[in-house]
Amino acid sequence: MxxxxxxxxxxxxxxxxxxxxxxxxxxxxxxxxxxxxxxxxxxxxxxxxxxxxxxxxxxxxxxxxxxxxxxxxxxxETTVVVVPKDHVVAAVDEVSTEDLADELVLHPLDDTLAWERLPGRPANERPATTADAIELVAAGVGVLVVPQSLARLHHRRDLTYRPVSDAPESxxxxxxxxxxxxxxxxxxxxxxxxxxxxxxxxQPTPPAEPKQRKRPETGGGAQRKPAAGKSGGAKSGGAKAGGKSGGASAGRGSRGGSGGAKPKAATRGKPRRRS
Missing domain, CATH: 3.40.190.10 (Periplasmic binding protein-like II)
Structure with missing residues (x-):
């Protein structure tokens, strides 16, 4: 494959x-x-x-x-010894292999620990499986040393277990x-x-590229509108400059004179209207 x-x-x-x-x-x-x-x-x-x-x-x-x-x-894993709840080992927090010297220690055929020398006294026959050995411990035949996960897997209410400080580990x-x-x-x-x-x-999916931020349309328009309004006002004659320009153009157009004399003549005419 x-x-x-x-x-x-x-x-x-x-x-x-x-x-x-x-x-x-x-x-x-x-x-x-x-x-x-x-x-x-x-x-x-x-x-x-x-x-x-x-x-x-x-x-x-x-x-x-x-x-x-x-x-x-x-x-x-921690290695533990499985014993009946009324066993003397149940009264301590931890034991060593020497503490098991007088115990009948079961050694199932599916044992996962690499022993150089099994502690305690050997049984006459080896149980076929760890599950079979647990049944023998519950019957008071001996004790069993296994990885803690197997003690939990085969938990019984009448059994308990304690760590073995110097046993092989799995x-x-x-x-x-x-x-x-x-x-x-x-x-x-x-x-x-x-x-x-x-x-x-x-290999995660690559993140999408961030979108480019656009300039706000309303802000740009608001800045351009006043400029357009001023230009329009100048053309319509709303401002003083527009009025003067318009009047000068009209005066020049109606009198047909040169550009320099016409404004002066219009200025001299104002006192006559006040009198």
């Missing part, structure tokens, strides 16, 4: 204990036209789902085989086939890494 022929949906695998709700919600908000389908898988099955094309990416527990899978570590990662890093995988990587919708890798 390549970026050009990606499937119209995105298939996300996840192992027990991982809650992908937050990332699925963000995906649905950003890519509502592309459905995200969840694929539940055990810690052992998830790699087969990725390699076999049953999932485009998946939340897995490290380590992964980097020969053909890419992985981005996300977070490390790390969660996002993994996908190296040769199938599609556009949709890149989109989900961005979501998991916390990229915003405006990140360059999400």
């Amino acid at each position: 390549t970026g050009s022929d990606a499937s119209p949906s995105f298939r996300l695998a996840y192992v027990p204990g991982v809650t992908p709700t937050k990332w699925v919600r963000i995906w649905n908000e950003r890519l509502p036209e592309i459905p995200l389908n969840l694929v539940a898988a055990t810690a052992a099955e998830v790699y087969g789902a990725l390699r076999g094309g049953d999932a485009d990416a998946g939340f897995v527990r490290l380590p992964v085989d980097h020969a053909d899978l890419s992985a981005i570590p996300l977070y490390t 790390r969660i990662a996002l993994s996908w086939p190296q040769d199938e890093t599609t556009d949709l995988v890149e989109q989900f990587i961005g979501i998991v890494r916390g990229r915003t919708v405006n990140s360059s890798r999400t």
Whole structure:
């Protein structure tokens, strides 16, 4: 599968204990036209789902085989011991592996912790699954050391758990086939890494260019109208200059004299009208 022929949906695998709700919600908000389908898988099955094309990416527990899978570590889980509520461990806030030396510690076949040496006393048989081991703890057969997310996943009202300070830890990662890093995988990587919708890798729609501001028509017209009015008034004779100009022109036109003598003659005529 390549970026050009990606499937119209995105298939996300996840192992027990991982809650992908937050990332699925963000995906649905950003890519509502592309459905995200969840694929539940055990810690052992998830790699087969990725390699076999049953999932485009998946939340897995490290380590992964980097020969053909890419992985981005996300977070490390606290390791806890699951005990009955009336167990002596329930009275403390935290224990060490030495505190479990006298306990029968169950070791299921699907254990996700990389033990160099299992603490406590080993059971005669290994439970097939973590869920089976939880049932044995509830029956008082032994205790179980697991990542905290699995203790929460298999929560029972008659059981509790406490952190184990020096136990191995489980790390969660996002993994996908190296040769199938599609556009949709890149989109989900961005979501998991916390990229915003405006990140360059999400290829957002470029913002529209701002429109040029136009000068107000009313302001320009208001400034031009007074100038037009003054010009019109001068032509109509409303101003003194217009009246003088009009009178001079009329005098020159009716008397037909030269331009210099006519105004003086008109001035000498005024005293005669007062007498």
